[in-house]
Amino acid sequence: MYNDYQDSNEQYNNDYNNYNYSQYNPTGSNVLRNKALPITLTWNANAWVKNKLSLKEKIMSRFSSDDDDDAEFKQILTNVRGIVKPGQLCAIMGASGAGKTTLLNILNFRNKGKMIIEADVKINGVETDWDMITRYSGFVQQDDLFHGVLTVREHLTFVTMLKLGNSYTKEERFQRIDEIVQEVNLVKSEDTIIGVGDKLKGLSGGEKRRLAYASEIVNNPSLLFCDEPTSGLDSSMAQSLVESMRKLADQGKTVICTIHQPSSQIFEMFDTLIVLAEGRLAYLGPNSMAPNFFSRIGYPVPYLYNPADHYIQTLAISPQDRENSLYKVKIITDEFERSELYSKMIYDIQLTESRPMNDDDDDAPKYNSSYPSQLGWLLWRQLKMDFKNPLATKVVALQTIIVAIFLGLIFLRLEENEIGVQNRTGALFIVLMQCNFAFLFGVVATFPQDLVLVYRESKNRIYSITPYFLVKQIAELPKFVILSGLLVTIVYWMAGLNDDFGVFIQILLTLILCAQVAISYGLFISAIAPNIDAALAMVVPIMMPLLIFAGFFLNDVGVPDYFIWLKYISWFFYTNEIINVYLWRNVDSIPCTKDPNGTNICAANGCFQNGQEFLDANGFKESMLPLDFVVLILLFFIFRILAFVILRIKILRS
Numbered sequence: 001m002y003n004d005y006q007d008s009n010e011q012y013n014n015d016y017n018n019y020n021y022s023q024y025n026p027t028g029s030n031v032l033r034n035k036a037l038p039i040t041l042t043w044n045a046n047a048w049v050k051n052k053l054s055l056k057e058k059i060m061s062r063f064s065s066d067d068d069d070d071a072e073f074k075q076i077l078t079n080v081r082g083i084v085k086p087g088q089l090c091a092i093m094g095a096s097g098a099g100k101t102t103l104l105n106i107l108n109f110r111n112k113g114k115m116i117i118e119a120d121v122k123i124n125g126v127e128t129d130w131d132m133i134t135r136y137s138g139f140v141q142q143d144d145l146f147h148g149v150l151t152v153r154e155h156l157t158f159v160t161m162l163k164l165g166n167s168y169t170k171e172e173r174f175q176r177i178d179e180i181v182q183e184v185n186l187v188k189s190e191d192t193i194i195g196v197g198d199k200l201k202g203l204s205g206g207e208k209r210r211l212a213y214a215s216e217i218v219n220n221p222s223l224l225f226c227d228e229p230t231s232g233l234d235s236s237m238a239q240s241l242v243e244s245m246r247k248l249a250d251q252g253k254t255v256i257c258t259i260h261q262p263s264s265q266i267f268e269m270f271d272t273l274i275v276l277a278e279g280r281l282a283y284l285g286p287n288s289m290a291p292n293f294f295s296r297i298g299y300p301v302p303y304l305y306n307p308a309d310h311y312i313q314t315l316a317i318s319p320q321d322r323e324n325s326l327y328k329v330k331i332i333t334d335e336f337e338r339s340e341l342y343s344k345m346i347y348d349i350q351l352t353e354s355r356p357m358n359d360d361d362d363d364a365p366k367y368n369s370s371y372p373s374q375l376g377w378l379l380w381r382q383l384k385m386d387f388k389n390p391l392a393t394k395v396v397a398l399q400t401i402i403v404a405i406f407l408g409l410i411f412l413r414l415e416e417n418e419i420g421v422q423n424r425t426g427a428l429f430i431v432l433m434q435c436n437f438a439f440l441f442g443v444v445a446t447f448p449q450d451l452v453l454v455y456r457e458s459k460n461r462i463y464s465i466t467p468y469f470l471v472k473q474i475a476e477l478p479k480f481v482i483l484s485g486l487l488v489t490i491v492y493w494m495a496g497l498n499d500d501f502g503v504f505i506q507i508l509l510t511l512i513l514c515a516q517v518a519i520s521y522g523l524f525i526s527a528i529a530p531n532i533d534a535a536l537a538m539v540v541p542i543m544m545p546l547l548i549f550a551g552f553f554l555n556d557v558g559v560p561d562y563f564i565w566l567k568y569i570s571w572f573f574y575t576n577e578i579i580n581v582y583l584w585r586n587v588d589s590i591p592c593t594k595d596p597n598g599t600n601i602c603a604a605n606g607c608f609q610n611g612q613e614f615l616d617a618n619g620f621k622e623s624m625l626p627l628d629f630v631v632l633i634l635l636f637f638i639f640r641i642l643a644f645v646i647l648r649i650k651i652l653r654s
């Protein structure tokens with residue numbers, strides 16, 4: 001049998017060496033002109049995760065004479081070596097937790113998380129990295145992530161336009177969309193919206209899987225990774241998806257995919273099989289030779305039994321009999337490492353790595369589309385989403401108007417007396433709070449969610465984070481300017497803060513700028529936070545001190561002096577100073593309560609002869625206005641630039 005394998009492999013090697021792409025249309029498409037590069041992928045992977053130890057275990061492990069690393073780290077892949085060649089459709093199988101997804105992620109340099117990885121992945125014998133592998137590969141991930149309000153065609157338009165890029169005409173790219181929609185059998189649903197879980201009904205789970213697959217193969221990658229592409233599909237859909245992958249492999253591409261419980265018909269379409277068990281290699285070789293190997297080590301496939309089910313059941317860890325299951329796995333994986341198949345695999349790997357063929361074009365642009373084109377299509381998608389989801393904008397607008405009217409009614413037509421002066425200060429404080437918290441939470445509650453998809457699309461080289469970030473600013477600036485302007489205008493005139501129109505404009509623009517600083521801060525928090533919950537949890541503890549020390553409550557409340565410096569890092573302080581100076585500087589007289597002798601009772605803030613006196617007493621200085629504005633504008637840019645830089649770093653490290 002092994003000799004058969006050797007013969008067929010020699011034949012295969014000859015075929016591979018003589019591979020002539022001009023003999024047939026290698027892409028299976030009437031549009032695509034890019035030829036697939038024959039890719040032999042080889043690897044040697046080890047991975048560890050840090051164990052979560054209790055305090056007691058941590059202390060014990062410190063003083064224990066055992067190897068500390070065993071307690072602290074759990075190895076989830078152990079010396080997993082492998083090779084997959086062009087034209088092969090390879091299934092990675094194993095029980096749940098065997099390490100399939102981890103291996104796939106290591107092979108394509110994505111989703112590393114907090115794992116410690118020691119891996120050596122090579123393309124045609126050449127050491128590869130994320131940059132090189134993403135140039136040649138597509139990756140259909142386990143969880144489907146889309147912008148749910150778009151239709152299938154709109155999503156594919158965005159992906160195809162950017163992935164095929166400027167070397168294809170627009171007509172060709174549209175033609176490719178038609179081809180791909182047919183290929184993955186989504187013609188019927190091409191105008192259906194994708195949907196968002198239970199919130200927005202759209203495509204079925206299976207259709208989403210096919211859409212994710214279509215998005216990855218649209219530009220004809222030479223190497224395709226799929227993480228459980230058939231889960232959620234009925235048997236006929238699963239069959240047609242694997243047939244499509246088989247077709248890709250027959251065109252000379254290398255296709256590697258993890259798969260759970262394939263039917264026997266589907267399983268037969270895979271020519272190469274990798275079986276993992278407890279992070280070790282239990283089998284790697286031709287699918288057709290696996291029954292022989294398992295039979296030889298004492299686990300023959302029962303008659304009329306699906307071999308795939310048999311391998312997984314044999315290597316599964318039974319919770320009732322964990323010790324024995326682990327022992328069985330050890331015996332089988334040790335047997336495989338001693339087998340001829342394993343030696344042949346190592347020989348193949350060494351042969352490939354001893355003749356490296358570097359076809360990589362280091363100077364090739366990172367993205368297939370130019371920056372202006374990325375900007376254009378990102379803006380197209382953003383406007384489509386805003387246009388198709390008017391409810392979200394309408395709800396925020398309605399919320400803003402209702403809150404503004406409510407505040408306006410509370411402070412309705414403030415009187416011109418001592419109480420009125422105090423209430424004006426209160427009204428300004430509340431408007432400032434609302435302008436900041438409402439819009440900031442609006443950003444923090446949505447941006448981290450968008451980022452998950454942005455990381456993925458950017459990693460897939462669809463677009464760079466730079467145009468994305470620019471489009472985000474361009475598309476959202478008008479919305480937030482209008483909403484904050486609406487809030488200030490309604491409260492200002494209902495409360496009658498100051499009837500001078502010039503003062504109104506000055507205060508309006510200042511508060512709009514302040515809201516923009518808060519939004520920048522929201523973008524920054526979203527960028528540093530690991531997820532949406534952490535981002536939301538971080539907002540209040542950081543904002544509260546900045547708000548408290550902004551100069552609203554500092555008079556006679558016994559705040560220790562050394563805390564006062566905090567106000568200088570608070571954008572509320574600068575805004576508070578600007579709006580107070582504008583509101584009070586031209587006020588000639590502020591009605592004051594007088595005692596029977598005619599002397600002012602200056603117990604309250606409002607008890608001053610004129611506006612200037614009020615400003616001086618509260619520490620607001622007109623001379624500081626230019627500095628206040630400079631600081632606000634600087635903060636606006638600093639938070640956004642920091643957010644952008646952090647996002648870039650995160651994408652590089654993810």
Ligand SMILES: Nc1ncnc2c1ncn2[C@@H]1O[C@H](COP(=O)(O)OP(=O)(O)OP(=O)(O)O)[C@@H](O)[C@H]1O
Nearest residue numbers: 049076094095096097098099100101102103113114
């Ligand atoms: N970031 C992580 N932190 C801790 N443990 C992890 C992490 N990622 C994976 N593991 C563990 O590593 C092992 C392998 O996980 P992996 O997701 O690769 O398994 P799998 O074979 O793909 O399983 P499934 O078929 O259920 O998706 C599991 O025991 C899992 O709990």
